[in-house]
Amino acid sequence: xxxxxxxxxxxxxxxxxxxxxxxxxxxxxxxxxxxxxxxxxxxxxxxxxxxxxxxxxxxxxxxxxxxxxxxxxxxxxxxxxxxxxxxxxxxxxxxxxxxxxxxxxxxxxxxxxxxxxxxxxxxxxxxxxxxxxxxxxxxxxxxxxxxxxxxxxxxxxx
Numbered sequence: 001x002x003x004x005x006x007x008x009x010x011x012x013x014x015x016x017x018x019x020x021x022x023x024x025x026x027x028x029x030x031x032x033x034x035x036x037x038x039x040x041x042x043x044x045x046x047x048x049x050x051x052x053x054x055x056x057x058x059x060x061x062x063x064x065x066x067x068x069x070x071x072x073x074x075x076x077x078x079x080x081x082x083x084x085x086x087x088x089x090x091x092x093x094x095x096x097x098x099x100x101x102x103x104x105x106x107x108x109x110x111x112x113x114x115x116x117x118x119x120x121x122x123x124x125x126x127x128x129x130x131x132x133x134x135x136x137x138x139x140x141x142x143x144x145x146x147x148x149x150x151x152x153x154x155x156x157x158x
Contacts, residue, residue, distance in 0.1 A: 032134075035134060035136065035137070038136075038137060046139065046141055047119050047120065047121075047138070047139025047140055047141045047144045048117055048118070048119045048139060048144065049117070049118050049119070049141075049144045049145055049147075049148035050115060050116065050117045050118075051115070051116055051148060051152050052109070052113055052114070052115055052116075053113070053114045053115075053116055053152070053155045054112060054113065055112075055114055055155055055158060056111065056112065056114070057080075057083075057106060057108040057114050058080065059158065060106055060114040060116065060155060061080050061083070061085075061106055063154060063155050063158055064085060064104055064106065064116065064151060064154075064155075065078060065085060066154075067150070067151055067154045068085060068087055068102065068104070071150070072090075073087040073088070073090065073102060074087060074088040075087055075088070076088040076089075083105055083106040083107060083108070084103065084104070084105045084106075085103070085104045085105075085106075086101065086102075086103045086104075087101055087102045087103075088101070089101050089123075094127075095126065095127055096124070096125075096126050096127075097124070097125050097126070097127070098122060098123070098124050099122070099123040099124075099125070099134075100120060100121070100122055100143070101120075101121045101123075101137070102118065102119070102120050102121075102147055103118075103119050103121065104116065104117065104118050104119075104151070105117040116148070116151065116152075116155075118144055118147050118148040118151060119139050119144050120139065120140050120143040120144045120147055121137040121138065121139055121140075122137070122138055122139075122140045122143070123135055123136070123137050123138075
């Protein structure tokens, strides 16, 4: 009798623990989706580089898209109407991985002037059993400046 009560208590404790973990799992999933959405959006921060281009908006957008495609980046989303292009996450490394994403925003100032904003977002993660494997996306100033200089050079050659 004592063994059956003990087994019943431990079974009910296991069921209660399993049921109490389900909301935590849902919260973790929602947090992960929010982080992915946040990494796809460019925010104004210290890692954003802005420069002016003397090209028309349409030519500038086409040149930036061609540059990103030639730079071995796959464009995840980008339309002329919104003026924003976001590359797909490029992941390097094996055990410790680094994901890099380049959002570029174009702003039409006039018929002959276009502002270009470039930011390089970096996320790191380790292949471990963690509840939050990816870090928050951080805008990195040095790669942003290099990417902006390369895009500016590509725009000047047109």
